[in-house]
Amino acid sequence: MIGVRQLMVILAVAALVGLAAGCGGDEAPPVADDTVTATTAPEPTTPETTESTPKPKPKPKPKPTTRQIVIVVDQGRPRGGIKRPTLEKGEEVVLIVRADVGDEVHIHGYERTKALTPGRPARIPLTATLAGRFEVELHHPDALLAVLEIRP
């Protein structure tokens, strides 16, 4: 289970990175790659080992409003356990998924799927229009990565 503190750290870093790297709605794999690398930088606080080295490349394109939910998958396992972020209805977020295996990410209910390339982060912008609990799943291999809890 993810600790609150851990989540805060990730969110704080994610927000910082979002500020630094910017996050326009368009597809920008190189930028996103930096995003995740930077995000995983403080992960040594978690017991898992991380192969990524911190190499922050600040790119001053400020867009702080969109929250990022970062999911890193090692060997089909979400790092830090199944994530359970809570969102308010109407909130806009960006899911960033980087997995070492799997070919697809699927958000149930919203029926959003995104092709994955192992090791490359995928960005899935999402507006939380539906309330409820929604599973975010990795496909092939299949694994539950996160459950979005969207409050009315």
Added chain:
Amino acid sequence: MSGFRLVAHGIGQVQDLPIPAWLFYTGAVAVLLVSFLLLGLLWRRPLLAGHELGRPLPAGLSQLFLGPVRIALQTISVVLFGIVLAAALLGDTDPFSNLAPTWVYVVFWLGLPALSVLLGNVWRALSPWRALADAFVALLELGGREAKPLAVYPERLGRYPAAATLLAFVALELVYADPSSPRSLAFAIGLYTYLTLFGMAAFGRDSWERHGEGFAVLFAFFARIGPFFVKDGRAGVRWPLTGLAGAERVPGSLAFVAVMLGSVLFDGYSRTTTWQDLAARVESPFIVDQPGLGELLVTLLSLGGLLVAIALVAGAYGAACAAARWTVNAPRSLVPEFVLSLVPIAFVYVVAHYFSLFVLQGQFAIPLLSDPLGRGWDLLGTADFVPDLSVISPTTTWYVQIGALVAGHVAGLAIAHDRAVSVFPSRRDATRSQIPMLGLMVLYTVGGLWVLSRG
């Protein structure tokens, strides 16, 4: 969809938000208040028992429903059965482009309980297997031959075969790794069709539907909650719940009811954080290298969880009955006396857990009926219907859940109490025997609420 069974309950996309803590406590307090209120209003003579025959409907109306309307429904049901089986067997393998998973797990499995309570034992007219057997018998008789069962059903087996078939179905739904796979469903439907037709041929249609056909037994139990019934070829109407007055001495009834309750409890629990994390911990070491092994381990874990949930339900009831028997020095086991009081609780468990799934996922049946095999057809002109997943708010779902559980609790208490005053000559015994039953009902209801409130 995936092989990971975290989308429990067969098929479904949106899961309910957990009941918030304040609502959980409100519900629990309401349950306790209602219980003590009922204790204060205890009636001395049975109010429900003796009224289960209500009054008959007008003869013409009764004949209309049991004759032409039934035959029309049976025809439709066989056609639908053919379509669903064809979809499962030949249609698109994506569960959401195929009618079969949504039809079986949502329209049939969640719709029939509600229909049974509202309209009586409609499964008699809607069961495709019964319709096929009826048609076969009609043809035989047309040819001048008599249709006779091959054997007499061994009564001591009671409802255990039905409990086993129901368990097999809920295991397919909740334990099997890929319940919504159309091909798996086709296999299950084929197997069950064979078993049911065999059972009906061997022991007679009515006998098998009373003892071995899990769905028929289930829907017949639910129909006893509601006002409509058929007795000796005549339809009648009665007060709700009166059909559940009395004892249920058919062996295996407790096992059957425990499968009903336990499976819903397990389904709820399998959606909690605790269970999801446990399943992920069991499966994750194997996800990449041996996904088959990981899946097998989670399947076994889920099967264990399902069986434990059923055992807990049955064990709690057995303990409450033993305590009641000890309290009043009853000469015989009280298990058959109060088992029917669990039926309304089983029904409201279904309502509380699946109301939103039925309303949300059920909408997908509308476009799928036009394109059952996922071939891009538009048979009924509804293929473009877009389900509205925001049609009920989480708040509505919460209130339905709490309301249903409290109502079922009241109904269960009323039935148990009514039975107690029938069984025990002394009022004191009747009251004292109900203290363990009250505890049991509170346990079931608050336990059900608790599962729904777990994130």
